[in-house]
Amino acid sequence: MEGFNFSTDVLVRFAETDAQGIAHHASFVVWLEVARVAYLTEHAGGYRGIRTQGIEALTTEVQVRYHRAAHFDEQLTVWTRCVGIRGARFRYEYAIERDSDLVADGHTSHAIVDAATRLPTRVPAWFVDVIARAEA
Amino acid sequence: MEGFNFSTDVLVRFAETDAQGIAHHASFVVWLEVARVAYLTEHAGGYRGIRTQGIEALTTEVQVRYHRAAHFDEQLTVWTRCVGIRGARFRYEYAIERDSDLVADGHTSHAIVDAATRLPTRVPAWFVDVIARAEA
Amino acid sequence: MEGFNFSTDVLVRFAETDAQGIAHHASFVVWLEVARVAYLTEHAGGYRGIRTQGIEALTTEVQVRYHRAAHFDEQLTVWTRCVGIRGARFRYEYAIERDSDLVADGHTSHAIVDAATRLPTRVPAWFVDVIARAEA
Amino acid sequence: MEGFNFSTDVLVRFAETDAQGIAHHASFVVWLEVARVAYLTEHAGGYRGIRTQGIEALTTEVQVRYHRAAHFDEQLTVWTRCVGIRGARFRYEYAIERDSDLVADGHTSHAIVDAATRLPTRVPAWFVDVIARAEA
Secondary structure (H helix, E strand, C coil): CCCCCEEEEEECCHHHECCCCCECHHHHHHHHHHHHHHHHHHHHCHHHHHHHCCEEEEEEEEEEEECCCCCCCCEEEEEEEEEEEECCEEEEEEEEEECCEEEEEEEEEEEEEECCCCCECCCCHHHHHHHHHHCC | CCCCCEEEEEECCHHHECCCCCECHHHHHHHHHHHHHHHHHHHHCHHHHHHHCCEEEEEEEEEEEECCCCCCCCEEEEEEEEEEEECCEEEEEEEEEECCEEEEEEEEEEEEEECCCCCECCCCHHHHHHHHHHCC | CCCCCEEEEEECCHHHECCCCCECHHHHHHHHHHHHHHHHHHHHCHHHHHHHCCEEEEEEEEEEEECCCCCCCCEEEEEEEEEEEECCEEEEEEEEEECCEEEEEEEEEEEEEECCCCCECCCCHHHHHHHHHHCC | CCCCCEEEEEECCHHHECCCCCECHHHHHHHHHHHHHHHHHHHHCHHHHHHHCCEEEEEEEEEEEECCCCCCCCEEEEEEEEEEEECCEEEEEEEEEECCEEEEEEEEEEEEEECCCCCECCCCHHHHHHHHHHCC
């Protein structure tokens, strides 16, 4: 998708559907996290790579806009990009497609904290470099 | 809480926590739904009341901003109000408190569809009345 | 219910339903945990009380038998008893009712481990006493 | 794994972990379902294939025994076999491995119902054939 360099696929699980017969809207929030983890595995040695550095990423905001329903056993493509690193903060943006239809889009905002003190700490230089290369 | 007439409580379940030792951010999206259901039970005969009318409410947007971590077995109060009914659309706003601390806030947007045709349909007059009384 | 001294209620959440229009079978496993937590809050100062003692309870087995479907917004009563404490191990048994119909029953098995070493450790005497009184 | 012809992999999601720092025990129940769906996709044209035939499979029992903890971002292999078809009923058995360690095992029991009447109905001959070939 235009403007995104990375995507990962999810297959809608039956447990993720609801009595309206569609994927429950909270499932999308989990898929965004699955996509972030896949992005970090691809580019930054994984979430565990981050935690090894003594830092943790908190989620400070989630926004999802739902354009079409998703259904059990459908394969969805979650396009993901990391943008707007500033101080302790950064942001991911997402577009979820099925075939070429936009199913949902949204963003999550994050803050880096020191794993021990829980205080905000600058996004480390190596992470800034990793993202700069990933999003080039 | 100032500006809200309705609240419901949730107790953070162990299954809702994650390996950061806090309530997972997707759990909040479920709690907003629990609060909407409680609101409708209080004011409009419940979700089932709505479905009996041949209409369904879809969720078209979710936004949550996380201000403080929530933890296992903490009791949270979810303040809820319904605002901005226009055509087929309406919106809920939320503030989640623990004691008197703001843990998270956010909103969800919804559209009414005809349960049979899945086409958007005006929010029914009785629902507009119910909300007007609830939010008076 | 005959043979049970303790129960707690859960209200089926919409997020807990699936595309068969019923509560998803994995939701029941979460409700059993909700019931254990409520049981411990009633009788043993809560889960946190346990963790304060430097021990943790692991789940080593879950079994649920589903007799009737549960649906969105139904109130279920989860009857719970703790039985069979032996060494580091104990077991909970459950019966889930709606009105007077048996919806599901089952059990979970647990082992106490030292929170620091993760090694099995005898169920502490105070916990044995608490359960003996609760189940008298 | 000895005695199993089919497996599928799952990657532990962060949302599936809990405050003990391990995969929550209810997550395993969802993974068993993911494995059944993958099995049916491989062998029987998928769950949707089944629903097209006017029947549905209900889950009547779940049992999981937990032998080792699973952790965030670990890849698990879910070995799956379908056994014991009799009348309207059949059963799946599972073994979950990480590398060559047994993490959990268990089974689920199911009953076929007519999608319209919800009454039990014999497992159809084509499904019996499909399973016989899959498990040969």
